[in-house]
Each structure stands twice: as C-alpha cells, then as structure tokens.
Amino acid sequence: MMLDDKIIGVVAGVGPFAGADLLHKIARQTLATKDQDHLTVASLSSPSQIADRTEYLLGQAELNPAYAIVEQLTQLEKMGASVAGIACNTAHAAQIFNVILDRLRALSSKIKLVHMIEEVARHLCEYHPQTRRLGTLCTTGTYRSRIYPNALEPRGFTVLLPNPILQEQVIHPAIYDAHYGIKACGGATEAARTALLEGVEHLRKKGAEAIVLGCAEISVAIGAKDVDDVPVIDPTVVMARALIREASPEKLKPLISEVNLPPRKAGRCAGKNADD
Amino acid sequence: MMLDDKIIGVVAGVGPFAGADLLHKIARQTLATKDQDHLTVASLSSPSQIADRTEYLLGQAELNPAYAIVEQLTQLEKMGASVAGIACNTAHAAQIFNVILDRLRALSSKIKLVHMIEEVARHLCEYHPQTRRLGTLCTTGTYRSRIYPNALEPRGFTVLLPNPILQEQVIHPAIYDAHYGIKACGGATEAARTALLEGVEHLRKKGAEAIVLGCAEISVAIGAKDVDDVPVIDPTVVMARALIREASPEKLKPLISEVNLPPRKAGRCAGKNADD
Numbered sequence: 001m002m003l004d005d006k007i008i009g010v011v012a013g014v015g016p017f018a019g020a021d022l023l024h025k026i027a028r029q030t031l032a033t034k035d036q037d038h039l040t041v042a043s044l045s046s047p048s049q050i051a052d053r054t055e056y057l058l059g060q061a062e063l064n065p066a067y068a069i070v071e072q073l074t075q076l077e078k079m080g081a082s083v084a085g086i087a088c089n090t091a092h093a094a095q096i097f098n099v100i101l102d103r104l105r106a107l108s109s110k111i112k113l114v115h116m117i118e119e120v121a122r123h124l125c126e127y128h129p130q131t132r133r134l135g136t137l138c139t140t141g142t143y144r145s146r147i148y149p150n151a152l153e154p155r156g157f158t159v160l161l162p163n164p165i166l167q168e169q170v171i172h173p174a175i176y177d178a179h180y181g182i183k184a185c186g187g188a189t190e191a192a193r194t195a196l197l198e199g200v201e202h203l204r205k206k207g208a209e210a211i212v213l214g215c216a217e218i219s220v221a222i223g224a225k226d227v228d229d230v231p232v233i234d235p236t237v238v239m240a241r242a243l244i245r246e247a248s249p250e251k252l253k254p255l256i257s258e259v260n261l262p263p264r265k266a267g268r269c270a271g272k273n274a275d276d
Numbered sequence: 277m278m279l280d281d282k283i284i285g286v287v288a289g290v291g292p293f294a295g296a297d298l299l300h301k302i303a304r305q306t307l308a309t310k311d312q313d314h315l316t317v318a319s320l321s322s323p324s325q326i327a328d329r330t331e332y333l334l335g336q337a338e339l340n341p342a343y344a345i346v347e348q349l350t351q352l353e354k355m356g357a358s359v360a361g362i363a364c365n366t367a368h369a370a371q372i373f374n375v376i377l378d379r380l381r382a383l384s385s386k387i388k389l390v391h392m393i394e395e396v397a398r399h400l401c402e403y404h405p406q407t408r409r410l411g412t413l414c415t416t417g418t419y420r421s422r423i424y425p426n427a428l429e430p431r432g433f434t435v436l437l438p439n440p441i442l443q444e445q446v447i448h449p450a451i452y453d454a455h456y457g458i459k460a461c462g463g464a465t466e467a468a469r470t471a472l473l474e475g476v477e478h479l480r481k482k483g484a485e486a487i488v489l490g491c492a493e494i495s496v497a498i499g500a501k502d503v504d505d506v507p508v509i510d511p512t513v514v515m516a517r518a519l520i521r522e523a524s525p526e527k528l529k530p531l532i533s534e535v536n537l538p539p540r541k542a543g544r545c546a547g548k549n550a551d552d
Contacts, residue, residue: 035290040323042318079351
C-alpha cells in the first residue's frame with residue numbers, strides 16, 4: 001500500500017454474507033501478488049442495529065435504517081476510512097440513501113460514499129455500451145422503490161423486472177425465506193438457486209440482453225457461470241472496483257469477462273475483458 | 277443481538293482472503309434466520325503494515341509482525357471489540373503470539389484474544405476424541421516453528437507433517453507462489469488444489485486419521501468435500517466458533533459434520549455433527 005492510498009470502509013452487516021462477499025471481491029479485484037500489496041479495509045458488521053431495508057420501504061418498519069448506517073459510517077471514518085460502501089442494493093433507495101447523505105453532511109463527515117447503483121450505471125456505459133435491455137433481480141424493496149429503473153432509464157437503458165407475482169412469490173423468498181432463503185441459510189440453497197435461475201429465464205424471455213444481480217445476497221448465490229451467453233452484472237463486484245478506484249486506482253485489476261460462453265464458443269472471447 | 281453480547285474483532289489482513297473467509301464462517305456458524313440475528317463484528321484488514329509471518333520466522337524479515345498486529349487489535353478494541361481473533365495460523369507461532377500477548381498486557385488491553393491452535397486442540401478433544409494421528413498442512417513458517425506439534429502432542433495427539441521436500445516444493449508454493457499460489461491468485465487455482473490434495477494423500481499414506489488445514493489460505497482452497505472418509509479440520513471454522521462462543525454462546529450453531537462420506541455411506545451419518 002502506498003502512503004497516499006485511502007482507507008476503504010465497508011458497512012458489512014446488510015447482510016453479513018453480502019459484507020464478507022464484498023470484502024472478498026475487493027481483494028479479488030486488487031492487483032496483488034502478496035498480502036502486503038492489498039489495500040487497507042475497515043469493516044463493521046452490526047446488523048442488529050439496522051432495520052431491514054425492504055421492511056422500511058414497504059412501511060413495515062418505522063425507523064429509517066439510514067440513521068444506524070450513518071452511525072456505522074461515522075465509526076468507520078474514525079478508523080481512518082475516507083471512502084466507503086454499503087454492501088446492500090436496497091439501502092440505495094432514495095428514501096434511505098438521501099437521508100444518509102443529508103445526515104453525513106450535517107455531521108460534517110468527510111467520507112466519500114460510493115453509490116452502488118450509480119456505479120452500475122457507469123459500469124454499463126463503460127463496458128456494455130451496446131446493451132439496452134437489462135433484466136434485474138432484486139428484493140421487493142428495491143423492486144417497488146424502482147431503484148434500478150430510476151438510475152438507468154435516464155441513461156437510455158430499459159430495465160426489465162419480473163412480473164409482480166414472480167417477484168413476490170419466487171424472487172424475494174429466495175433471499176428472505178426463513179427455511180431456504182439466502183439470508184437464513186447463509187448461502188445458496190438449491191431452492192434459492194432454482195428460484196433465481198427461474199427469474200433469469202423469465203427475464204431472458206422478456207428480452208433481457210444482460211442480467212443485473214440487484215441484491216448483494218443474489219450475487220452470493222448465482223453468477224456469470226450459471227448463465228450462458230449474456231453478461232451477468234454483479235453490483236458487488238462493481239462496488240468493489242469503485243472502492244479500489246477511489247482508494248488507489250493503480251491497484252485496480254482489469255475487468256474479468258462478465259459473460260459465460262459455452263465451451264464451443266469460449267475461444268472467441270479469450271482474453272477479452274468485456275463482452276461488447 | 278442481545279445487549280450483553282460482546283463485539284468480535286478480526287485482524288483480517290493476514291491475508292485478506294483468509295480474513296474475508298473468517299467473516300463468512302462467523303456468519304455461517306451463527307444461529308440466525310435474518311440479518312438482525314447476527315453478531316457485531318469489526319474487522320480491519322491492513323496487510324501492508326504486517327510483515328509476512330513465515331518470512332519473519334525464517335529470519336528473512338527483521339520486524340516481528342506482532343507489533344503491527346497489536347496496533348490493529350488496539351484499533352479494534354477502540355471500535356468496541358472485547359474478543360478477537362487473528363485469521364492466520366502462522367501468527368500463532370510462540371515467537372509472534374507471545375509477543376502479541378506481552379504487548380497487549382503492557383498496554384493494559386482488555387481484549388480477549390482467541391488462540392487458534394489451542395482452539396483446534398480443544399475442538400479435537402471435544403469432537404474427535406478417538407482420533408490420534410493428525411496430518412497437518414501448513415506454511416513453512418508454521419511447519420518449522422512446529423506450532424501444531426507443540427500444541428497437540430502434549431495432549432496425546434501425534435502430528436504428521438509432510439516430508440521437508442514436499443513441504444517446501446509443493447505445499448508452501450501452493451500458498452505463496454506468485455503465479456499459482458492462493459495468496460497471489462485470490463483463491464484456489466487448479467495447480468494449488470492439486471498440490472494440496474497431493475499433500476493430503478501423502479499424509480493419509482503416513483497414517484493420518486484426520487487432516488488439519490493448518491493455514492487459513494489452505495482452507496479457502498480445499499475442504500471436507502475434497503477428502504473422502506476422514507475428517508477435515510478447518511481451523512478457520514474452529515476460530516469462528518470460538519469467537520461466537522466467547523461473544524454469545526447461545527448463538528453458536530451445532531457443528532456440521534467435518535467428514536465427507538462417499539454417497540454409498542452418506543445415510544449412515546445423516547444428522548450427526550461429528551464423526552466419532
């Protein structure tokens with residue numbers, strides 16, 4: 001690490017598996033051949049303090065999770081973090097994220113907070129400029145607050161979402177179900193993976209040219225290797241890359257291809273970092 | 277989280293993949309059905325500050341990594357951590373770990389530091405009391421400083437290590453090689469996995485009744501699923517469980533079986549948590 005490298009802060013408890021996954025992906029996306037080459041990352045996972053983001057957005061929880069998130073960002077800033085990320089797509093709904101920004105400003109915080117969804121938009125413009133129709137899987141909080149359409153449609157993308165029944169009966173439970181959901185089981189159960197891949201198939205039939213895994217738990221469970229031919233955008237990888245870029249841009253690895261080509265075509269894409 | 281639950285601190289940069297893996301395993305070993313059920317974990321990955329543990333033990337680095345580790349433990353204590361772990365087996369060599377303990381005492385630190393190798397010994401006595409001959413894979417630092425024999429042999433276990441050529445030409449490079457090693461590549465390359473599984477085979481031929489993955493990077497790359505019939509002890513899982521036990525014992529999940537039985541035998545062990 002160089003002396004002028006910034007320290008990265010991670011709000012890692014929303015949820016804890018997504019937080020650990022972001023830390024892993026920060027390390028994976030860093031140019032390093034030994035431990036000492038890696039950046040400094042402070043992380044705080046204090047999930048019991050933060051109300052569920054979807055419950056808040058659906059009016060089922062009163063307290064805005066923004067306040068607890070700001071408290072944790074403030075602790076990370078005390079640890080030296082000057083750039084930070086929240087490993088949760090749903091926390092980026094305007095009703096939560098704008099309150100975080102207002103509160104940080106009121107506290108005169110100097111921390112630079114990376115906006116996961118804005119970074120996905122930037123990433124798509126840079127690496128997938130020909131892609132127009134994006135299928136997005138997410139929590140019902142992200143779905144109803146239209147985080148992805150609001151961020152991407154002004155940039156000319158069309159965001160395709162599952163129909164409401166599939167969203168509420170298949171996709172959201174893959175994340176939240178107490179018996180087979182990713183949050184309860186700490187990873188991909190077969191039931192959760194099957195549900196999410198049903199969502200992917202549904203979005204492809206709707207015409208999706210790329211799939212955005214718009215919930216940090218979804219990207220713990222499925223990835224590019226599970227979907228043939230179209231790019232799979234993992235916002236946790238995008239966030240990891242944005243944090244490295246802000247902390248120490250020369251440490252950022254070239255992007256690994258986000259598209260899984262079946263073996264017969266694999267040669268065509270060898271060495272390329274993006275699909276178009 | 278209950279009000280009297282303790283905050284867990286993790287020294288997570290030795291190396292960064294091992295740190296993220298420990299955070300993941302803490303969450304996996306916690307009884308939880310939703311984010312809010314999980315414990316608070318503060319982690320600091322600042323690997324550029326900490327000299328390589330094996331290099332220090334082999335006399336190739338002058339500064340004892342203990343001092344930087346203590347500094348990071350002190351920062352975690354400021355974040356509220358009262359129990360902590362270092363996600364690195366080699367850092368538990370007496371030449372490093374005792375200096376950490378002395379320095380913490382001199383600083384009047386109140387943090388309780390979990391000793392990974394002592395916890396492995398305790399775990400073996402509890403879950404594998406019939407097992408006597410333990411095959412251990414580790415870094416050359418752990419190997420030469422005899423961390424595992426020193427901790428386990430007084431308890432009646434026999435520790436089997438690879439022969440020196442295999443250790444230095446196959447096992448250590450699986451972790452450290454700049455081209456295919458786990459630290460450089462951020463996970464299991466096929467070459468690293470092949471090397472480590474060659475080590476497992478060698479130890480089984482020597483009579484190992486269980487395999488201890490005595491380096492936190494090794495347990496990122498291989499696990500129980502890769503080794504049939506004998507238990508595979510992952511000190512990172514053991515550390516995760518010890519941290520939960522110290523922070524909030526009622527949150528500790530029952531131990532998942534550490535032995536991978538081939539399909540024909542799988543029914544015999546269903547529901548059991550340990551192999552003997």
